[in-house]
Amino acid sequence: MKKITKTQSVLGIVAVAVGFVLMSFAPSAAGYKIGDSVADFSLKNTVDGKAVSMASFPKAKGYIVMFTCNHCPFAKKYEQRIMDLDKKYAALGYPVIAISPNDPSIEPEDSYDELGKHAKEKKYTFPYAFDETQQVAAAFGATKTPHAFIVNKENGKLVLKYMGAIDDNTDSAEKATKHYVADAVDALIGGKAVAVTETKSVGCGVKWKKS
Amino acid sequence: MMKKYFVLAACICCLSMVKAQTTSIIKFDEVQRILSSKNDTTYVLNFWATWCMPCVKEYPAFQTLATRHKNEKVKVIMLSMDFASEYEKTLVPYIKAHPIDGRVCLLDELDYNAWINKIDAKWDGAIPVTLIINGNRHIRSFFGHDFTTESLEQTFTQTIKQ
Numbered sequence: 001m002k003k004i005t006k007t008q009s010v011l012g013i014v015a016v017a018v019g020f021v022l023m024s025f026a027p028s029a030a031g032y033k034i035g036d037s038v039a040d041f042s043l044k045n046t047v048d049g050k051a052v053s054m055a056s057f058p059k060a061k062g063y064i065v066m067f068t069c070n071h072c073p074f075a076k077k078y079e080q081r082i083m084d085l086d087k088k089y090a091a092l093g094y095p096v097i098a099i100s101p102n103d104p105s106i107e108p109e110d111s112y113d114e115l116g117k118h119a120k121e122k123k124y125t126f127p128y129a130f131d132e133t134q135q136v137a138a139a140f141g142a143t144k145t146p147h148a149f150i151v152n153k154e155n156g157k158l159v160l161k162y163m164g165a166i167d168d169n170t171d172s173a174e175k176a177t178k179h180y181v182a183d184a185v186d187a188l189i190g191g192k193a194v195a196v197t198e199t200k201s202v203g204c205g206v207k208w209k210k211s
Numbered sequence: 212m213m214k215k216y217f218v219l220a221a222c223i224c225c226l227s228m229v230k231a232q233t234t235s236i237i238k239f240d241e242v243q244r245i246l247s248s249k250n251d252t253t254y255v256l257n258f259w260a261t262w263c264m265p266c267v268k269e270y271p272a273f274q275t276l277a278t279r280h281k282n283e284k285v286k287v288i289m290l291s292m293d294f295a296s297e298y299e300k301t302l303v304p305y306i307k308a309h310p311i312d313g314r315v316c317l318l319d320e321l322d323y324n325a326w327i328n329k330i331d332a333k334w335d336g337a338i339p340v341t342l343i344i345n346g347n348r349h350i351r352s353f354f355g356h357d358f359t360t361e362s363l364e365q366t367f368t369q370t371i372k373q
Contacts, residue, residue, distance in 0.1 A: 205337035
């Protein structure tokens with residue numbers, strides 16, 4: 001009897017340990033892969049307080065889902081480029097939906113109010129949504145800001161076509177030579193396959209809630 | 212003859228320790244040389260930036276590690292992701308205020324996608340991350356999280372025990 005109890009307790013400890021390991025990898029290990037069907041989301045747009053989702057743009061052919069935020073210097077460097085992407089591609093059927101995934105208790109600059117204030121000041125032409133539960137960032141597998149995802153509408157499905165960097169020069173838009181997001185959207189508009197589907201970039205890690 | 216080289220190498224080592232507060236701008240080939248070095252020095256490479264809050268928070272842990280091991284074959288190298296165009300106003304004053312018994316370099320390679328996987332395939336690009344390597348002893352361990360002074364010392368000790 002004693003023996004069984006011992007075995008059980010050991011198994012219990014192992015199970016707990018495995019649980020911890022799985023938990024600690026949860027935010028980064030998950031996330032869509034290229035070609036995956038993407039679930040729509042519903043988040044509060046900090047610009048007008050209304051719910052925003054991909055379905056809010058019924059005429060769109062796809063979406064540039066951009067995880068970004070106020071505080072991150074990399075996001076600041078890319079802000080004008082994100083605004084320019086929407087100016088060019090919204091009219092061509094690929095609007096930007098910006099989402100801030102950070103926990104404002106870690107980064108107060110990324111609170112709902114601050115996001116909305118900033119978007120209005122800069123006159124964003126696209127929604128700037130607040131992912132309060134961080135479930136959308138986790139679903140996409142967003143790990144940093146900025147982190148771009150391009151979704152395409154195909155036979156009624158939302159399909160992930162690209163994820164990663166915006167281009168290959170954070171410091172200077174003029175010096176960038178590879179325009180990953182623009183090239184991917186151009187390919188989709190032209191009915192071609194996206195050549196570079198995944199890239200990596202340095203960025204500010206998503207400020208996940210401390211559980 | 213060999214001995215002479217060792218003495219010379221030791222001198223260069225000491226000299227670089229004394230000049231700890233200086234920084235430089237480097238390219239990835241220099242990082243590549245460290246990655247492929249075949250000597251018995253343990254390199255602790257930290258990828259960070261002065262604008263990165265968790266990086267700056269863990270920076271003192273690397274200062275402590277570098278000082279504790281400065282008389283051993285250990286080199287702490289802080290590789291900053293600050294922008295070269297802002298070097299004088301970001302990294303230079305930071306290092307003046309926070310000297311370290313190691314090297315601080317600004318890695319000026321903005322095409323991150325071209326080299327991130329060469330550090331580690333598991334790295335998604337968020338900072339800080341740390342790599343501990345020793346060419347002679349085939350040690351290469353990547354840590355995709357930040358450290359406290361205690362956890363860094365403990366991890367370092369465990370890693371070089373391998």
